[in-house]
Amino acid sequence: MEDAIAVVDFGGQYAHLISRRIRSIGVKTHVIPHKMLPQTDISIYRGVVFSGGPASVYENNAPTVDMEKLRGKPVLGICYGHQLIAYLLGGEVRRERAREYGRTELFLKHGCRLFRGLPDRFMVWMSHGDHVEKIPQGFETAASTTTSPHAAICNEERNIYGVQFHPEVAHTEHGLKILQNFVFDICGCRGSWRMEDYLEKAVAEVVNVVGEGRVLCAVSGGIDSTVTAAIVSRAVGKRLKCLFVNHGLMRKNEPEKVLEILRKIVGEENIIYIDASERFLDRLRGVADPEEKRRIIGHEFAAIFEEVSKAYGPFTHLAQGTLYPDVVESGKSVGGSAVIKTHHNVGGMPQDFGMKLVEPLRELYKDEVRQLAEMMGLPRWLVKRHPFPGPGLAVRIIGEVTEEKLEICREASAIVEEELEKAGLLDEVWQAFAVVGDDKATGVKGDRRSLGYIVTVRVVSSVDGMTADYVKLPYTVLDKIASRIANEVDKVSWVTYAVSSKPPATIEPQ
Structure with missing residues (x-):
């Protein structure tokens, strides 16, 4: 049996957050879409967590599981997972008159092992429209809130637990x-x-997959x-070639920094550098x-890949830095998910060139990749660097991409x-950047309207x-940023600040 937990994803926004939280305490996790559960060998896991989800257990085609398949395995249901456990095992679930959303106080009623070492009452994060009205036979109510009489339930004999709240979010105490x-x-x-x-x-998997082949890695x-x-x-040494394409859509001084670090990692002789700035801007x-x-940028990358593979090949494998969230946002993780955005790392390009895909980071989240980079001795500026989209500044420019x-x-x-670096905030935030579109506004420069x-x-x-x-x-930091941009960047009159979270917005504007 593997020292791991299976997280069954019912389409909730926090399934991967549950996975991350469990990994943060040193336990491996696999996120399994609920539709894949019948084909999954659950016997290899020490326990199972049911995620939340947007559905109601009474809806037609609501996500469900076969509890018999999980017999003997500890199960923790969260939010929808909690309701599903109650419903499948003979309890009743009812629609709330008012949706319970946000922080609320939880009162412990039963000292089950799930709450061992916790105070009798503490604040938790709720986000639900249904609640468990009647618990299944053999279960006890472990906790309640003012609006959820069975906010936590347990069957200690079968090691099955359910909580209506979200223990994985930072807003939940303990x-x-x-x-x-x-x-x-x-x-255990x-x-x-x-x-x-x-x-x-x-490294071992790359060695096994690639064998004596040659790898092309887009960097x-x-x-x-x-x-x-x-x-x-x-894994493969000199049988790796790193292709770095400068599409002209990179951050300030970025091409020089990229080449510097690549020389240290793989050596000058294993770098293929192509400055295609004019080519990309012309196509856009x-x-x-x-x-x-995005389509044009992806197409041009593919065309360059084809040119490089012919000139430097043959290559048997293509290496990509695909992460868990990449797969989710491309609609590949959970059955029926809508594609939010086309992701440059997920697609059929390797198959088009007869190359097999190598994705050594596909199981990791961004913070885990940072841990890996630090452990491998990569420069601190790279470890702390903010995520940057493959299409570069093209998705931070609304409308046509012009040189201006x-x-x-x-x-x-x-x-x-x-300015964030000066304020000691740059390493504390996830991303920080500017967006420019076609809209213009009136300003005053040198006693003239502009x-x-x-x-x-x-x-x-x-x-x-x-x-x-x-x-x-802080307003002082915002003021400094706005003042510098308006005064130092030519042809800018107004500076605004985006105050939308994800969801409902996305991080990047396009």
Whole structure:
């Protein structure tokens, strides 16, 4: 039996957050879409967690599971998972008159192992429209709130537990302790998940998959592709070629930094550098639709890949820095998910070229990749670097990508980072950048009215990119950023600040 927990995903926004929280305490997790559960060998896991989800257990085609398949396994149901356990085992679930959303006080009623070591009352995070009205036979009510009479239930004999609240979110007090109690005390996990072990396994898998083949790795300069290159380099050495395409849509001074670190990781002789700035900008001329911009950029990358594979090949494998959230946002993880955005890392390009895909980071979240990079001795500036989209500044420019707007976006973003660095905040936020569109506003420069671009500053906090909140920056920092952009970046008149969180917005504007 593997020292791991299965997280069954019922389509809730927090399934991967549950997974991350459990990993953070040293236990491996696998997120399993509920539709894949019948084909999954559950016997290899020490326990199972049911995620939340947007459905009601009474709806037609509501997500469900076969509890008999899980007999003998400890189970923890969260939110929808809690309701599903009650419903499937003979309890009753009712629709709330008013949706319970936000922080509420939980009162413990039964000292079950799930709540061992916790106070009698504490604040938890709720987000539900249904509640358990009647508990199944053999269960006891472990906790309640003022509106949920059975906010937590347990069957100690069968090791089945349900909680209406979300222990995985930071707003729930003692949430991590609850997960620890389940994972260690109830499931008997040892806590053997370590990045050192993952690195060793990832290198071994690349060796096994690639064999005596040759690998082409697309490197953007971000942490994902760079760590991918470092892992593959350890596995196959000089049989790796790193392709770095400068599409002209990068951050200030980024191409030089990328080449510098690649030389240290794989050596000058294993780098293929192509400056295709003019080529990409020419193809993007006159294009305003964001999906069309992504399509064009992806098409040009594919064309360059084809040219490189012919000139430097043959290559048997393509290495990519795909992460869990990449797969989720491309609609590949949970059956029936809508595609939110086309993701540059997920698609059929390797098959088109007859190459097999190598994705050593596919099981990891961004913070775990940072841990891996730090452990591998990569530079601190890379480890702390903010995520950057594959299409680059093209998705931070609303409307047509022009050289003028590119320069504004590049310089304004550099100012945002510089001022956050001075304030000691740059490493504390997830992403920080500027957005520029076609809209212009009137300003005054040199006693004259002028028409200039509106620049929007976007600074968000997140753990893994799945959800994000805008950062409430001190006014002094915002003032400095706005003043510098308006005065130092040519043709800018107004500076605004984006205060939308994800969801409902996405982090990038396009």
